[in-house]
Amino acid sequence: MAFHENLSRTQQILLAIFCFPLLPFYLCYLCFSRNDKEEDEDVHNTARAEEGRIQTISGQSRFTGQTADVRYDHQQEPVVTFQPDQRAQVFPKQTWQDNQGFSRNDEVDEDVHNTARAEEGRIQTISGQSRFTGQTADIRHNQRQEPVVTFRPDQRAQVFPKQTWQDNQGFEDDRGQGATSTGGQQGLYAYPWDKSSLKSIPLDLDQFKNLDAYASKVNVRNSVENLVDTLLQKAHSDLEKVRAIWVWICHHIQYDVEGYHDTSKRSCEPADVLRSGKSVCSGYAGLFEQMCSLAGIRCKKLSGFSKGASYKPGKVFKGDSDHAWNAVYLDGGWHLLDSTWGSGFVENSCTKFTFSYNEFYFLTHPALFINDHFPEEEEWQLLRWKLTLQQFERNAWYRSKFYSLGLLVSSAETSTIETENGKATVTIESRAPTLFLSDLNGAKEHCLMTLRGNGMTLEVYPQHTGTHCLNIFAKAAKEDKEKNYSSVLEYSLKCSSVDKGLSLPKALIQPVGPSWLSEEKGILEASPRSPVVHTEDGCCLVTITRSKNLDVFATLDSNSSHLSEDTRRRHIWTTCYGSQVEFKIHLPHAGQFAFHIWAKKTSEAGSHQCALSYLLSCSKKSVTWPVFPKTYGDWEEGYELVTPLAGILPANRQVEFKLKLPGVTDASVACDKIYPLTHSGEGFWKGFCNTSDASKVIVRASKRPGDNTYQYLLEYRVENH
Structure with a gap:
């Protein structure tokens, strides 16, 4: 509080008259004082928090108790300073939004994506996560978009996802203004990468179509200078010059696999690389650097560790660097590229090189480039949040094709x-x-x-x-x-341990379960939706809706089954009702089975293709279902068998039959004698037969009245025969 606030009104007037000649000096003091304060702690880059909720009144937030000042330094890293208790203060409500870029979330009161954690000092980023110790503050927004902060006592190092900060700040392809050892201004890119582009600058690759065609066909080998002059006939802007040089090298320089294994047989001098048309990574990068220099482009040859052909997950990088690449200065910032990896690839043993142009490594966004390139000098990561070598080793390698x-x-x-x-x-x-x-x-x-x-x-x-x-x-x-x-x-x-209860069938075709892929193959709907079907009694049902004129059948496979393929198929009973198909499965024994539905358009040539797979699992050891009855070619779509479903009938028993056979005029069961079936008003053919002295039972039918010619539909076997 100012000292003059305790004076009377008369005393304040006299003081103002007395001090009026000093007013210009006082205003200058205030100006310089404010500038100093803003340089150290910009009000638009500062947020204050309290233990408890911040009360918002008329667009401002009042707080008491312990406070934390959260600001960004010149490297755009969050810095937090804690202050002792003090009287209520007021700061603009928008301070938080200016710094954190909080997104609105009315559904969840405490969403992890609307949470930021701070420490006293800078947050150390390790392997995509931030570790912090000491006194901490949890900063979030409630449903009313008011910042809420909770303080916690000192504790051991904790870990929270690094993207917590990014999700709240929002992604910006921001180029920093700090001077670096590279000279000039270096672009510092936010992390993670902008998912709308793989490049460090916006590019329309179609603009390079004619230039790429020209550069790839240039055949100048007598000197680097003449090569650059020829390329620049079609390349005018700095970006086009870099592109032409990149395309030429990627299409004309092959990796020297012999020189890789024998250093005495290789040269990385640009003139030698141009003449021989081959080199290792250092030669690629050296030639690129010289060609850029002749074209008037600032270029830097970089070296470091890489996850290349011989890399295996978990590798620890030691000793000298193993790779070289380049950085070019375009559009006010530095950008990364690797012409070695852009030209093609070598096998793991590095005995054969294959030309295979890879666009990914041209002006790659640094947040993606760091997946497999770790520079010796930290600043050449071009990332706002730098990775350590240990992080680089620990992180998964997302190959270029991933993106x-x-x-x-x-x-x-x-x-x-x-x-x-x-x-x-x-x-x-x-x-x-x-x-x-x-x-x-x-x-x-x-x-x-x-x-x-x-x-x-x-x-x-x-x-x-x-x-x-x-x-x-x-x-x-x-x-x-x-x-x-x-x-x-x-x-x-x-x-560290094996799940003995689950052994996937070798014949299981991936992917498993209904998906957009099964729909493309003609299975429009399928039930169940789960890819794994668990059955206690060994019985399950799969139903599908198929597209028009799609022919389907199903198979069953298991690692533990010694049954023939034909027998396994007879553990599936298929019933078709137009576009609807029903598969009843009775597993022959316990275990895991691969159930496949094969499909083919009736109008197309060729064989059936797997359209849908399921994993069927039965753990009950006592399950021993018999096969379904054998079907003959005259068993048509639309026919339905209700009973008996078991293809093996008991001996010396009277067995009931019930079937739906549209279009049939006469039906009977033949074993030791003929047992006619009666057509009911419900549309079913019903009847009985006795299995005494019979070894097999045949269901037959006729479609023409009075015709003694019958078609065989089903065949059963009788037990003990």
């Missing part, structure tokens, strides 16, 4: 994952329908995959303890059926 295919994120963010109760689960989100494959230790077994419209879920059940290699592959759903899947993720899977 090129429109995949967004995996639930398993570390390179090593562990099973829990014998199972590990990986979920991947995508922008569009995507096809996936997986293998464990090179075999397509022990994995259960389900598709969603925006990704997939993979459950893995290793059958022995230890360390396993899990690979995940993907391709776009709209791509040609013949196109190969690309590797998108690889994990080291540690298994």
Whole structure:
């Protein structure tokens, strides 16, 4: 409180008259004082919080008790300072919104995405998470969008997802203004990446169509200078110059696999690389740097560690750097690219190089580039939140195809994952329908995959303890059926215990359960929706709605079954009602079974394709269902068998028959003699037969009145014969 507030009105007037000549000096003092304060603590980048709720009155927030000042430094990192108790103060309500960018959420009072945690000092970011110790404050918004803060006492280091800060601040492709060792101004990019683009600057690749075609066909080898002059005939802007140089190198320089293994046989000098047309990464980067220099583009050759062809999840990087790439200065900031990886790939043993242009590594967003490139100098990460080498080692390697295919994120963010109760689960989100494959230790077994419209879920059940290699592959759903899947993720899977109760059938075809893919193949609806069907008594029912003129049949497979394929099929009874198809399954024994529905358009040539898979599981050991009766070719769609369903009938018994046979004029059962069936008003054919002295029973029918020619429909076997 100012001292003059305690003076009387008369004393204040006299003081003002006396001090009036000093007013200009006082105003200057206030101006400089305010500027100093704003430089140290900008009111628009400061938020104050209390222990308890902040009361909002007339657009301002009043608080008492212990307070925390939250601001951003020049690196845009949150800095928190705690203050002792003081009298109520007032600050503008919008202060919080200016700094945090809170999104409105009226449904949840305390949503994790509307929560920010602060410490006294800077938040240390480790492997996508932030660790903090000491006194902390939890900052959130309630349903009325009022900031609410709770203080907690000192405690051990805690971890919370790093994206907590980003979700509240909002993503900005913000380029910092701090000077760096690179000279000039370096772009500092927010993390995580902007999912609308894989590039560090907005690009329309169609604008390069003619330039790319020209640059890829230029064939100048006599000097780097002449090569650059030729490329610049069609490239004018700095961006076009960089693009032309990139395209030429990616299409004309191959990786020197021989030089990789024998250093005496390789050269990284730009002139030698141009002449020979091959080099290792250092030669690629050196040639790129020199060509940019001749074109008047600022370019930097960088080195560091990489997750390349020989990388395995969990690798610890030691010693000298193993890779080189470049940074170019465009549009007021630095941008990253790797022409070595843009040109093609080598096998794991590095014995063969294949040209395969990869657009991903041209001006890649730094938040994606850091997945497999770790520079020796930290500032060349070009990230606002820097990663440590330990984080880089621990993080999962999202391969370039992961992002090129429109995949967004995996639930398993570390390179090593562990099973829990014998199972590990990986979920991947995508922008569009995507096809996936997986293998464990090179075999397509022990994995259960389900598709969603925006990704997939993979459950893995290793059958022995230890360390396993899990690979995940993907391709776009709209791509040609013949196109190969690309590797998108690889994990080291540690298994400490095995789930003996679940052993997936080797014949199980992925994905499992109804999905957009089964709909595309003609299964419009299916029940149950769950990919796994548990049955205690060994009986279950699957129903589908099929598209027009779709022919279907089903098969049953199991690792533990010694039955023939024909016998296994007879444990499925199919009934068709137009577009509706019903499959009754009676499992022959306990265990896990792969149930497949195969489909083909009647108008198309070729064989049936698997349209839908289920995993059927029965743990009851006493289950021993017999086969269904054998059907003959004259058993038509629309026919329905009510009883008997068991294909093996008891001996010396009277057995009831009930069937629906549309279009039939006469029906009977033949065993040791003929037993006629009677047509009821309900549309069923009913009757009995005696199995005495019979080895098999035949159901037959005729479609023409008075015709003694019968068609065989069903066949049963009698026990003990």
